[in-house]
Amino acid sequence: MAGKTFLGLLYAQLNVTGVVEVPEGNGSGVVWDGNGHIVTNYHVVGNALSRNPSPGQVVARVNILASEGVQKNFEAKLIGADRSKDLAVLKVEASGDLLKPIKVGKSAVLRVGQQCLAIGNPFGFDHTLTVGVISGLDRDIFSQAGVTIGGGIQTDAAINPGNSGGPLLDSRGNMIGINTAIFTQTGTSAGVGFAIPSSTVLKIVPQLIQFGKAVRAGLNVEIAPDLVANQLNVRNGVLVLQVAGNSLAAKAGLLPTNRGFAGNIVLGDVIVAIDEKPIKNKAELFKILDDYNIGDKVILKIQRGSEILELPLVLEETSF
Template identity: 55%
Template sequence: MVASSLISTNFLFSSPLFPPRSPIRKLTIVSLHKIPTPSSSHVKPHKRSLLPCRPLCPPCLNKLLLTTRNPFSFALDSLLILCTSLALSLSLLVADVDSASAFVVTPQRKLQTDELATVRLFQENTPSVVYITNLAARQDAFTLDVFEVPQGSGSGFVWDKGGNIVTNYHVIRGASDLRVTLADQSTFDAKVVGFDQDKDVAVLHVDAPKDKLRPIPIGVSADLLVGQKVFAIGNPFGLDHTLTTGVISGLRREISSAATGRPIQDVIQTDAAINPGNSGGPLLDSAGSLIGINTAIYSPSGASSGVGFSIPVDTVNGIVDQLVKFGKVTRPILGIKFAPDQSVEQLGVSGVLVLDAPANGPAGKAGLLPTKRDSYGRLILGDIITSVNGKKVTNGSDLYRILDQCHVGDKVIVEVLRGDQKEKIPVVLEPKADES
């Protein structure tokens, strides 16, 4: 652009369309150089010529041409020069744009196929993930006023259009009030629909408009494979939605419930980072379907860089259905209290030692004997359960695993070691007393 302006300026100022301030009215021009005179004194001075010098010098010749040409030819030349300058300016302008685009580097977001799939998965499933705040009632020691303070937080996800939110039980444990924040930052008060302490699952309900609720796609966890990519979405440390990626590093793991200590079977193990606040959030497969609930992390160092565990969606599905329909989970029990596994191992036997069997419970009604002391204070061991329905029982986890496959009202054959003899006792399973 600068070059074009200079060129056009030079053309215009050399054009007759722009004459000098003092136009030449006569052709008589005083030359800037000295006029040569003959050295001989006898030569008579000639009559003054219209041109100051012979032969013509370049300045005089230029002025002669400018004053002797046809005015029409001046206008034509000026028009030609003007068109040429405009064409040259336009060409330089286009050339400048092309050269600028050639030298200025503009970053282009060229993502790989797997990156695009991850970005799309996060954008499509983030509206289904919510932030849960656990509020507890506290009383001021001086004023005795009762107020609510946040005692914890976690994640959850929308289960259906009815406003049901699924999360971990330990996220809402001990709460006097709960609040759920959706992806659009709208907050609603939540009430507890039901919970399962044994499997660390809880269902909340919010009265939110249906257009704000986007249920998460439900997948299947029975056909998962080690090495499969997984994605965890949550609100760690109270931040906005975050995404961590990893693979399934193990299947059919077993962890204990944080509330009751009862084992949770078939847990998914992953190396995707599950930080504080991710609890209750979804674990997704590469298709964006729910395959588990992020519930715990095992880290010997105490950092959030250990092994993460997720409750499989097949287990969660049945629990949520019962909680939504009945507000409780009717899980069968034997109605016993048993000794820790380490105590039984010290006795040199394999099985579950019955410490207590209430008379109004299933085991007490069937006649299982608890551990007690005689009149002299000596310890008399109770029955030791060795198998249920022909399935071997070596510890408490085996017993829970077998009972999880049964239903309330089923009759099971319990084989026990009583003294030196084995006996088979039929027992009718019943629900927990507080769930009846």
């Protein structure tokens, strides 16, 4: 089973970034379907993607371990990538007998203490399997794009640089997550690893295959970074900086931040809740919007000056 889903993705350099580490380097991945689509982390092929390749360009070399133990190498072309969710889809031209798609489990039914297995390529030691338990659920993983990936799975199965992009499996061999980060002060596993839940993978990957990007529901407004909002004395909620001119948000009357005649800053609307779900910062806004689809109707609670207003709005594909 393990040999059918393991891949070695060979581009990028190790990049130690801090206590919570999302390292680039030799990585892993999973066979998604019989068409040759390969799912891995965005950051595994981050160096190649930073050169702005277009879909269809070769961005990695993939080793597929066949069931008889023979490794075969393939060039992998980019199909789609989503930096904010740290996911990428590649494609190899491999025969059907080599492509054994992963079975995807349900991350929503996981329980703390449940056994799990991580497959990967730690430090270049390929075909490695480690065993542990689910040690935490609904953790926030901060992606390289500065966006929070909600619902993260925490595990004590040993995850090290090279495991990134590989599957986290339940005891039945179903993929419940994609290993993506470790908590470390030394650059190696400290018994706390994180995986993107399969529910997120199932939502994003089909979009990457079909459109080459994630099609995300949003407000089509630019939100001020938390630091900027705090400097402008916005302590609760998110400050609207810009509103796309043709957006539904503009038609609904959401106001952007502007400068007055004297050059002073006139604050735009501050979004403090969506459908009664409170929002304290930018990360919480994106986390809440992840649960919605394009076309969904929501009620924004906004602060406009000293007033608190409710604004009905239809979500659309966001350009911000």
